[in-house]
Amino acid sequence: xxxxxxxxxxxxxxxxxxxxxxxxxxxxxxxxxxxxxxxxxxxxxxxxxxxxxxxxxxxxxxxxxxxxxxxxxxxxxxxxxxxxxxxxxxxxxxxxxxxxxxxxxxxxxxxxxxxxxxxxxxxxxxxxxxxxxxxxxxxxxxxxxxxxxxxxxxxxxxxxxxxxxxxxxxxxxxxxxxxxxxxxxxxxxxxxxxxxxxxxxxxxxxxxxxxxxxxxxxxxxxxxxxxxxxxxxxxxxxxxxxxxxxxxxxxxxxxxxxxxxx
Amino acid sequence: xxxxxxxxxxxxxxxxxxxxxxxxxxxxxxxxxxxxxxxxxxxxxxxxxxxxxxxxxxxxxxxxxxxxxxxxxxxxxxxxxxxxxxxxxxxxxxxxxxxxxxxxxxxxxxxxxxxxxxxxxxxxxxxxxxxxxxxxxxxxxxxxxxxxxxxxxxxxxxxxxxxx
Numbered sequence: 001x002x003x004x005x006x007x008x009x010x011x012x013x014x015x016x017x018x019x020x021x022x023x024x025x026x027x028x029x030x031x032x033x034x035x036x037x038x039x040x041x042x043x044x045x046x047x048x049x050x051x052x053x054x055x056x057x058x059x060x061x062x063x064x065x066x067x068x069x070x071x072x073x074x075x076x077x078x079x080x081x082x083x084x085x086x087x088x089x090x091x092x093x094x095x096x097x098x099x100x101x102x103x104x105x106x107x108x109x110x111x112x113x114x115x116x117x118x119x120x121x122x123x124x125x126x127x128x129x130x131x132x133x134x135x136x137x138x139x140x141x142x143x144x145x146x147x148x149x150x151x152x153x154x155x156x157x158x159x160x161x162x163x164x165x166x167x168x169x170x171x172x173x174x175x176x177x178x179x180x181x182x183x184x185x186x187x188x189x190x191x192x193x194x195x196x197x198x199x200x201x202x203x204x205x206x207x208x209x210x211x212x213x214x215x216x217x218x219x220x221x222x223x224x225x226x227x228x229x230x231x232x233x234x235x236x237x238x239x240x241x242x243x244x245x246x247x248x249x250x251x252x253x254x255x256x257x258x259x260x261x262x
Numbered sequence: 263x264x265x266x267x268x269x270x271x272x273x274x275x276x277x278x279x280x281x282x283x284x285x286x287x288x289x290x291x292x293x294x295x296x297x298x299x300x301x302x303x304x305x306x307x308x309x310x311x312x313x314x315x316x317x318x319x320x321x322x323x324x325x326x327x328x329x330x331x332x333x334x335x336x337x338x339x340x341x342x343x344x345x346x347x348x349x350x351x352x353x354x355x356x357x358x359x360x361x362x363x364x365x366x367x368x369x370x371x372x373x374x375x376x377x378x379x380x381x382x383x384x385x386x387x388x389x390x391x392x393x394x395x396x397x398x399x400x401x402x403x404x405x406x407x408x409x410x411x412x413x414x415x416x417x418x419x420x421x422x423x424x425x426x
Contacts, residue, residue: 028341
């Protein structure tokens with residue numbers, strides 16, 4: 001009996017091994033956001049970021065030169081706008097003082113470079129060149145000049161892994177401006193999102209902006225997310241089906257800011 | 263005395279290992295419009311053609327896991343490389359008696375076919391729900407298969423792929 005079993009194993013070792021390996025792979029696939037894997041991946045990124053540094057810096061320099069040209073042109077235009085804005089700021093400050101408002105911002109913007117954008121195109125996981133040494137923590141919020149990008153999911157010493165907000169499972173508590181109505185935002189496809197829990201009793205129009213509500217434990221309020229591009233009524237007629245586009249061009253992102261606590 | 267075959271292996275495997283490590287470290291820099299070759303896949307195909315089936319299938323699983331670990335994609339796909347590479351190697355090893363009988367272009371076409379099937383399986387699972395299947399084929403599967411096959415051909419030019 002045992003010799004038959006032994007013969008069988010010897011004869012079919014390839015098939016047996018394949019079944020075991022496929023089983024283990026499927027088991028791993030079924031376990032999402034495995035903590036041990038996250039820690040190992042972060043440590044590896046910590047190590048490999050040192051190796052990639054020279055190449056990254058060279059590429060970064062080239063981009064900075066290109067951007068510099070563009071920025072010089074922008075500065076001229078912005079200077080014109082600045083003079084207008086200064087008068088508005090003074091007026092705003094005067095009004096805030098009258099109302100007793102304070103500047104409640106408790107965050108600092110830490111610039112970070114995306115050193116790795118994932119193995120495959122379109123992935124929502126990125127690696128940043130800032131880590132715990134720079135006061136980056138798990139769930140630190142990531143933004144860029146256009147709006148919300150995502151959050152840090154694991155922070156190493158010198159680098160961190162972050163998840164961008166476009167993924168099927170991501171849900172964001174949002175607020176639609178200017179009506180200040182609250183809802184839940186889901187990724188739809190490409191650079192678009194969907195909101196399907198706003199009652200039709202509230203008026204919502206195309207072109208209105210979507211921002212973070214501040215109701216979540218992770219994201220602070222009033223970070224721009226996107227603009228509404230299409231408003232239709234759902235089948236039941238009680239809620240809207242709102243589609244919109246993210247402000248942030250996730251695929252072209254190179255640099256981001258991490259909101260770090262003071 | 264070391265035979266010529268062994269001498270060639272002594273150069274080939276360290277070279278492929280080095281390529282694999284460089285491919286992992288500089289994965290972002292070898293991409294063309296978001297299309298990156300899978301050097302591990304080339305390594306495994308060479309292994310399947312030159313070494314025992316047992317070594318090849320174990321390497322496919324273990325290196326697949328390593329690839330998932332050091333090249334983080336979306337987290338829910340941890341294990342996908344290992345799965346796809348194990349299945350590819352199993353299929354390749356089972357079809358190997360037929361494939362090695364094929365001559366010249368048919369032999370290489372069959373290898374390209376294996377790479378294409380691997381990417382099709384991997385990408386259809388990876389992009390499921392994100393991108394429709396037709397886009398997955400022409401935007402990712404075909405270019406990635408071609409890029410990886412090109413690397414395999416470069417390896418073949420230096421170290422001709424041969425039967426076990």
